[in-house]
Amino acid sequence: MEVSGKTRVCAIIGDPVEHSLSPVMHNAAFGFLGLNLVYVAFTVTAKELQTAVLGAKSLGIRGLNVTMPHKNAIINHLDKLDKTAEAIGAVNTVLIEDGKLTGYNTDGVGAITALHENGVKTEETKIVLLGAGGSAQAIAYHAAQEADELVILNRTTKNAQLLVDELRKSFDSKIKAGALSVDVLKKELKDADILVNATSVGMHPNVDQSPVPKDLLHPDLCVMDIIYNPLETKLAKDAKSVGAKVVSGLDMLVYQGAVSFEIWTNCPPPVDVMKKAALTKLKEQGVHV
Ligand SMILES: NC(=O)c1ccc[n+]([C@@H]2O[C@H](COP(=O)([O-])OP(=O)(O)OC[C@H]3O[C@@H](n4cnc5c(N)ncnc54)[C@H](OP(=O)(O)O)[C@@H]3O)[C@@H](O)[C@H]2O)c1
Known part of the structure; x- marks a missing residue:
């Protein structure tokens, strides 16, 4: 996919995030469906969480995955929570639509x-x-x-x-x-x-x-x-x-990602493509089989 002036961004925020499998999993899915979206990872410390969320909104970012240590703290910076995230008290997915941030939990x-x-x-x-x-x-x-x-x-x-x-x-x-x-x-x-x-x-x-x-x-x-x-x-x-x-735990990882993907894109997630991309990356990282 060619990155253009119309390309929208999804991202994972957390600390650390360098080894996250979400970028390869979601970029493979965006590419497979020809969606004009890219997915990147941002290291965000606890001190910077609020400014990072405000920045995401200002920049028109479409969606966020939220990982440790922000899964609970992010709730204070959102406009709405879906029922499940509210009951669990933690958020791993955010949709930014019409300037409003809604939190979900897909784990x-x-x-x-x-x-x-x-x-x-x-x-x-x-x-x-x-x-x-x-x-x-x-x-x-x-x-x-x-x-x-x-x-x-x-x-x-x-x-x-x-x-x-x-x-x-x-x-x-x-x-x-x-x-x-x-x-x-x-x-x-x-x-x-x-x-x-x-x-x-x-x-x-x-x-x-x-x-x-x-x-x-x-x-x-x-x-x-x-x-x-x-x-x-x-x-x-x-x-x-x-x-x-x-x-396997890899299946859980892929399906939580698949649900996030659907929240951001309203498209059925290409689960097999996401799983293959995650598995390839894990092997590259030297995962113990
Ligand atoms: N497949 C996926 O999609 C996925 C997603 C998220 C996490 N994970 C994996 O799931 C695991 C847990 O993650 P988390 O985020 O839930 O971690 P967490 O919030 O830190 O919870 C860790 C849990 O493990 C227990 N524990 C830690 N060391 C232990 C030990 N030596 N003996 C017995 N119990 C011990 C803790 O018990 P205490 O309450 O006694 O401390 C606690 O219940 C990690 O391995 C993570 O990689 C997988």
Whole structure:
């Protein structure tokens, strides 16, 4: 695509952002559909967030992805929040239209879509979610709508309990919190349908770690590890070896990006093109396979 006087800009803002896969993923999609848009990455420190957002508006930027450490703080600088972002309390996507900034959160829907696209049913299930950080909060909001039973286990049990208290205000499903311990995992995984790892345990360079002992995994479980470096974590390898279905963190990354793409362009996202571009870039960056 030739950059012209009519080219509009989308960008990711965060600190750090140099290794983000979003620029290659979105530029591949814009190019594939012949859209007159480019996507760039801007390093924005916490101190500069407000001026960066004002600048984006003045420059007619079409859309933003927002990553750490701004996912919560950006809310103070937006005109509107969609229902999901408001409930989660964090924003990863901003649409700038007619001078108004609207915040969305596509992380949780990205995770649930990754499961669905891999043929995994999420309704009327028992989901065990590990973690209570930013990603877990977004995934929990959607999982609570889908599952009959949601169990959130975290190293710091208090953080899981806070998340559960918040979810219970909105959802009827059975939701409970617990410690990320072998005993609790043993009890909760026995009859679980889906296990989602949203902790950073197993992420590069700690590729030999897993949050779950292998002997607690079983073939009736679907395991999604949202970590995408390495592409296949120890947890995912263990799950495969016991015959469990495995969904990769790369799929979540691609689907959260696909939802952002649709918000900015109103076009159906070319998901395969986005996934191929992200995978190529990850391999270039020396991701651990
Ligand atoms: N696939 C995707 O699209 C996608 C998107 C976003 C993030 N991610 C990945 O998801 C992971 C979590 O990201 P995040 O943004 O949610 O991070 P975060 O907000 O910092 O949360 C980290 C979570 O991991 C837990 N944790 C950290 N170290 C641990 C340890 N040694 N043992 C047990 N639990 C531990 C924390 O528990 P405490 O509460 O006890 O600290 C917390 O629940 C990262 O690996 C990130 O790369 C993937």
